[in-house]
Amino acid sequence: MIRTHSTGEAAEIFGAPSERWYIEQIRSGRFPGRKIGKKWRVTDNDILTALNICRNEQHVADPEVLPVVGLTPRSKQRLSKSARLEGGGDDAA
Secondary structure, eight states: OOOEEEHHHHHHHHTOSOHHHHHHHHHHTSSOOEEETTEEEEEHHHHHHHHHHTOOOOOOOOTTTOOOOSOOHHHHHHHHHHHHHHTTOGGGO
């Protein structure tokens, strides 16, 4: 038998800011849930799915692979020139 929870119970288990917020997530389709009559019901699996949807994963980027973004064309020129100078290129004379 599958155990279901009211949205109030589910919001508490989930750690939601409020029951209303949790219901809005279900209505929008972001979280799973079922409407039975006039009330929303949520299974344990639905709560786990909602937790996985909101999970924050830490991604550590490799600094050597990061693209140079947000620089003006002149800043890009300066970075390019300083890289050439540090590398002992033709401009180092």
